[in-house]
Amino acid sequence: xxxxxxxxxxxxxxxxxxxxxxxxxxxxxxxxxxxxxxxxxxxxxxxxxxxxxxxxxxxxxxxxxxxxxxxxxxxxxxxxxxxxxxxxxxxxxxxxxxxxxxxxxxxxxxxxxxxxxxxxxxxxxxxxxxxxxxxxxxxxxxxxxxxxxxxxxxxxxxxxxxxxxxxxxxxxxxxxxxxxxxxxxxxxxxxxxxxxxxxxxxxxxxxxxxxxxxxxxxxxxxxxxxxxxxxxxxxxxxxxxxxxxxxxxxxxxxxxxxxxxxxxxxxxxxxxxxxxxxxxxxxxxxxxxxxxxxxxxxxxxxxxxxxxxxxxxxxxxxx
Numbered sequence: 253x254x255x256x257x258x259x260x261x262x263x264x265x266x267x268x269x270x271x272x273x274x275x276x277x278x279x280x281x282x283x284x285x286x287x288x289x290x291x292x293x294x295x296x297x298x299x300x301x302x303x304x305x306x307x308x309x310x311x312x313x314x315x316x317x318x319x320x321x322x323x324x325x326x327x328x329x330x331x332x333x334x335x336x337x338x339x340x341x342x343x344x345x346x347x348x349x350x351x352x353x354x355x356x357x358x359x360x361x362x363x364x365x366x367x368x369x370x371x372x373x374x375x376x377x378x379x380x381x382x383x384x385x386x387x388x389x390x391x392x393x394x395x396x397x398x399x400x401x402x403x404x405x406x407x408x409x410x411x412x413x414x415x416x417x418x419x420x421x422x423x424x425x426x427x428x429x430x431x432x433x434x435x436x437x438x439x440x441x442x443x444x445x446x447x448x449x450x451x452x453x454x455x456x457x458x459x460x461x462x463x464x465x466x467x468x469x470x471x472x473x474x475x476x477x478x479x480x481x482x483x484x485x486x487x488x489x490x491x492x493x494x495x496x497x498x499x500x501x502x503x504x505x506x507x508x509x510x511x512x513x514x515x516x517x518x519x520x521x522x523x524x525x526x527x528x529x530x531x532x533x534x535x536x537x538x539x540x541x542x543x544x545x546x547x548x549x550x551x552x553x554x555x556x557x558x559x560x561x562x563x564x565x566x567x568x569x570x571x
Contacts, residue, residue: 265447473566
């Protein structure tokens with residue numbers, strides 16, 4: 253419930269910021285100018301929404317597979333979709349060696365779930381099912397639509413700030429006031445970007461919870477995340493990481509942060525078997541997780557939660 257409440261409050265704050273800025277700028281510059289920014293932003297978002305799935309599939313080298321080609325993967329996805337009361341998503345395998353998984357699509361009926369070749373080799377069946385449950389939860393919660401919509405707010409604020417300061421608004425309306433308003437809009441653009449990233453991190457926690465609600469044990473998802481961090485940290489193909497840099501937000505975890513995460517997660521794996529079991533998770537549940545200043549700052553600018561905090565949250569779901 254607290255995750256959903258945070259998301260509602262975040263949406264309210266972001267749209268409150270947008271409403272306040274557009275109302276103020278509209279009064280100062282003219283309503284027509286303010287409406288133009290909103291229309292332009294959502295035209296671009298509409299184009300992104302329409303072509304986004306095709307772009308993700310191309311960047312991730314996705315091959316759509318039939319039940320005959322990958323019966324176990326289809327069976328797990330079908331079972332989870334039934335539990336989630338969703339139409340069965342399209343199933344794909346990415347030819348990338350980066351161990352990971354992702355989901356995307358315009359609507360629940362257009363859902364697509366993909367795993368990489370790397371993750372299939374890395375995880376056992378329980379761990380893979382927990383990962384797929386996480387991805388189906390993203391589809392169930394309509395996360396792609398929500399984050400795309402929220403992303404339009406910083407875009408509008410950026411255009412407002414740019415137009416006021418350098419687009420002629422300053423010359424027409426008075427330089428000093430325009431500069432002040434432009435700086436204010438840039439500050440709000442920066443803050444709203446941070447809020448959108450915060451929203452993305454909330455969606456990851458919510459999808460983790462969704463995986464557990466679909467029947468996966470928290471330790472299976474925690475173990476999968478631990479293995480992904482280790483696998484991502486030891487990647488040698490840097491070209492693949494560059495290829496997917498623009499769409500890392502779709503992944504279960506951020507491969508670019510794996511080197512920072514692998515050391516702090518090793519302390520959870522007490523018996524050093526390369527996995528996180530029930531006892532490891534229960535031991536973590538009893539500990540207070542405190543991040544250093546650098547880790548807190550790093551998390552502010554990322555789409556995924558700090559991994560230690562994320563696995564700590566999974567420990568609270570363990571019964």
